[in-house]
Amino acid sequence: xxxxxxxxxxxxxTMFNNKKxxxxxxxxxxxxxxxxxxxxxxxDAISExxxxxxxxxxxxxxxxxxxxxxxxxxLLLDINDSEQPDGSNITALASKA
Numbered sequence: 001x002x003x004x005x006x007x008x009x010x011x012x013x014t015m016f017n018n019k020k021x022x023x024x025x026x027x028x029x030x031x032x033x034x035x036x037x038x039x040x041x042x043x044d045a046i047s048e049x050x051x052x053x054x055x056x057x058x059x060x061x062x063x064x065x066x067x068x069x070x071x072x073x074x075l076l077l078d079i080n081d082s083e084q085p086d087g088s089n090i091t092a093l094a095s096k097a
Contacts, residue, residue: 032059
């Protein structure tokens with residue numbers, strides 16, 4: 001019987017085949033959580049669910065946001081929730097067990 005090493009994210013029980021992908025995913029979720037907390041603290045009329053969704057959207061697209069803040073605001077119009085422009089679609093890295 002073979003033994004297969006798997007890494008599990010504590011935040012949402014997502015499973016990964018390697019530590020690098022698990023760490024990257026965990027960092028993305030941590031950033032999303034901090035975005036959500038920021039939104040809840042700064043925007044009075046936003047629900048917790050909306051703050052979580054916006055936080056995940058911002059976190060998943062952080063490279064586009066950074067580029068937009070550095071003078072390429074048109075990139076924000078290219079945000080597609082299912083794919084990253086640099087090919088690092090974090091949600092595709094996760095495989096549910």
